[in-house]
Amino acid sequence: MRRQARALEDSLYVVAVAVQGEEGSLARSELPRIAERHSRRDRDVRPELYDLWVRCLVETAREHDPQWSEDVAAAWRETLAFGVEYMRRRY
Numbered sequence: 001m002r003r004q005a006r007a008l009e010d011s012l013y014v015v016a017v018a019v020q021g022e023e024g025s026l027a028r029s030e031l032p033r034i035a036e037r038h039s040r041r042d043r044d045v046r047p048e049l050y051d052l053w054v055r056c057l058v059e060t061a062r063e064h065d066p067q068w069s070e071d072v073a074a075a076w077r078e079t080l081a082f083g084v085e086y087m088r089r090r091y
Contacts, residue, residue: 015083031083035090047091050084 011034017027038045058076062068 011083016079019079019082031086032090035087038087039091045087045091047088050087054080054084 014027014030014034018025018031021027037043054077057080058073061076062073065072
């Protein structure tokens with residue numbers, strides 16, 4: 001479980017940095033590897049599951065962040081949307 005938590009932490013960091021970075025940036029260079037790992041050729045994470053994942057992640061953050069606001073929720077969704085769309089296109 002510790003390894004899985006670390007993988008989630010790392011992938012969220014990559015997406016958060018990649019959404020702000022340019023093509024060719026270090027963070028964006030990690031996205032193809034992550035997408036391949038989640039594609040039908042490896043873990044087979046179906047595209048429709050990403051919406052559920054985003055909802056669960058945002059709800060968990062809401063429950064644990066005492067400074068939560070709708071602006072924070074919007075920032076989470078906007079950042080995650082970048083990564084989710086990337087994964088969906090490469091499924």
